Amino acid sequence: MKHKNLNIFEKLGFFLVENLWKFIGFCLVGVGAFLIDWIFFNAFYRVGIDFIISRTSSALISTIFNFNINRNFTFRAREYSIKKQIFKWVIVYSIALLANVIVGKLVLNFLGESVLNANIAFLSGIVIAIPIAFLGSLFWAFKKR
Numbered sequence: 001m002k003h004k005n006l007n008i009f010e011k012l013g014f015f016l017v018e019n020l021w022k023f024i025g026f027c028l029v030g031v032g033a034f035l036i037d038w039i040f041f042n043a044f045y046r047v048g049i050d051f052i053i054s055r056t057s058s059a060l061i062s063t064i065f066n067f068n069i070n071r072n073f074t075f076r077a078r079e080y081s082i083k084k085q086i087f088k089w090v091i092v093y094s095i096a097l098l099a100n101v102i103v104g105k106l107v108l109n110f111l112g113e114s115v116l117n118a119n120i121a122f123l124s125g126i127v128i129a130i131p132i133a134f135l136g137s138l139f140w141a142f143k144k145r
Contacts, residue, residue: 037062092136
C-alpha cells in the first residue's frame with residue numbers, strides 16, 4: 001500500500017502498523033535465540049567443556065537459529081541469495097552489538113559498578129540494539145527487492 005501525500009507522522013504510523021507483526025516476531029525470535037544460547041552454554045559448561053568453547057559454541061548455535069528463523073519466517077526472504085544476506089546480516093548485527101556494548105558501558109560508567117547497575121546497563125544496550133538490528137534486517141539484510 002502506497003502512502004503518498006501523507007505527512008511524516010502519518011507515514012510513520014502506517015509503517016509501524018504494517019511492520020508490527022514483523023517486529024513482534026523479530027523480538028520473539030530474539031528471545032528464542034537467547035534461550036537457546038543460555039541452555040546450550042549451560043549444558044556444555046556443566047559437562048566440563050571449557051568456558052570459552054562453551055560460550056562460543058552456544059553463541060554460534062544461537063546465531064544460526066536467529067538468522068534462519070528471521071530469514072525464513074520473520075522477513076520471509078528465502079528466495080534471495082543467502083550469501084548476500086549472511087554478509088549483510090553479520091554487518092547489521094555487528095553494528096547492533098557495537099551500539100549495545102557502547103551504550104551499556106556508558107550507562108554502567110554513569111551508574112557505577114554493581115551487579116544491579118551492570119544488569120541495567122545490559123538491558124539499556126539491548127534496548128538500543130533491537131531497533132538497529134530490526135531496521136537493518138528489514139531495510140537491508142532481508143530487504144525484498
